[in-house]
Amino acid sequence: MNYYGNRQAPGSPRLASMLPVANVTSPSLITAPAIGEYWxxxxxxxxxxxxxxGDVPEHYLIFGDKDLGEFKWGGYEKESGATSKWNGKANTDALIxxxxxxxxVAARAFTADxxxxxxxxxxxxLYQGWAHDLISTGAYWSSSQRSANNAFYMHFDDGYQGINGKFDELRVRPVRRFFI
Structure with missing residues (x-):
């Protein structure tokens, strides 16, 4: 749904708004590129x-256009507050x-445009990235903890999502949210 409560198909022009704001007189129209294309x-x-x-408004998910390398998840044998399965920002804030x-730290340090x-x-x-074929191969860390010893990851070769030891090194692909 857009700001005014009307349903719109993904990819159609959308009214741009960070959050509903009073005194908005002329919202801009946004046309998104095709999924998988650089924005x-x-x-x-x-x-x-x-x-x-929840408290996160509708948005587009933007995947960084490159891997950052392999890193440990960290915090082995320690519980973390990074337990959301869908909110990478909240998880990353907790981890930092x-x-x-x-x-x-590597994902948060990434900058582009x-x-x-x-x-x-x-x-x-990560699952959304796999569903849209945005990454073709490799295993990537998520920010979602499973336990004191494990965190979730996504294997893009076959779509397997599982848990791995936090001491292991896996690939990192940063994401950001573009609010509309």
């Missing part, structure tokens, strides 16, 4: 539309605050 000015590849959930999480608001994706965000 000029947004820092990466269009990962598709994400409906509002806790300290000792190299994959989250002037944007410095990238995160380590949550498990559902």
């Amino acid at each position: 000029p000015g947004q820092g990466g590849i269009n990962g598709g539309f994400v409906p509002a959930r 605050a806790e300290g000792g999480h190299p994959a989250a 002037g944007h410095a608001d990238f995160d380590l994706p949550a498990a559902a965000q």
